[in-house]
Amino acid sequence: MRPSAIEFIESRQLRKEVTEFRPGDTVRVNWIVKEGDKEREQAFEGMVIRKKRGGVASSFTVRKMSFGVGVERVFPLHSPRYSSIDVLSRGKVNRNRLFYLRGLKGKSARVDVHDENELLEGAAPVAQTAPAAAPAK
Numbered sequence: 001m002r003p004s005a006i007e008f009i010e011s012r013q014l015r016k017e018v019t020e021f022r023p024g025d026t027v028r029v030n031w032i033v034k035e036g037d038k039e040r041e042q043a044f045e046g047m048v049i050r051k052k053r054g055g056v057a058s059s060f061t062v063r064k065m066s067f068g069v070g071v072e073r074v075f076p077l078h079s080p081r082y083s084s085i086d087v088l089s090r091g092k093v094n095r096n097r098l099f100y101l102r103g104l105k106g107k108s109a110r111v112d113v114h115d116e117n118e119l120l121e122g123a124a125p126v127a128q129t130a131p132a133a134a135p136a137k
Contacts, residue, residue, distance in 0.1 A: 010056045015078045021060075023048050023098055024091025024111050029062060029075055030083045041083055044073055047091065047111065049098040063101065065109075070102060090114040 021027055028045040046064030049072070058077040063070060075082065092112040101109050 013056050013078060015080075018077065019085040019087060021048060021051075021085065021087050022091070022093075023051055023096055024093035026088045026091065027062060028086040028088060030086070031075070032081050032083060044075075045088070046071075046073075047098070047101070049101060051096070 019027075025048050026046070027048055028043050030041045030043055032039055033042045044062060044064070046062040048060055049063045050061040052059045052061075056078055059074050060077060061072055061074050063072045065071070090113065092114050098111075101111075
């Protein structure tokens with residue numbers, strides 16, 4: 001069991017506004033890069049292949065293809081060094097860790113994408129209604 005003082009300090013380090021995403025989603029992470037005395041945002045866009053949970057130490061791995069070479073980057077989830085995480089598309093996968101994508105190239109490395117209708121959780125399906133019949137004369 002962890003001491004309550006450590007839990008208190010860690011709870012203050014957690015980000016309040018964390019975007020909800022899962023492995024298989026395509027995301028754009030706007031990471032703040034410091035160059036000398038200047039800061040700028042640099043976008044890293046790719047597919048989430050792993051999400052590690054663990055309080056303050058939680059992180060996620062994003063993989064992208066850059067000029068035919070696979071590039072992976074691990075981002076801390078509760079870091080103040082990124083400004084936003086934008087979810088571009090939701091992936092439809094059955095696994096939590098997508099390390100098998102490392103060995104695939106081209107079209108075989110794609111992941112199915114959820115439809116917009118499937119993303120609306122709890123929404124009832126829209127019933128198609130027939131037009132009302134014209135009154136008989």
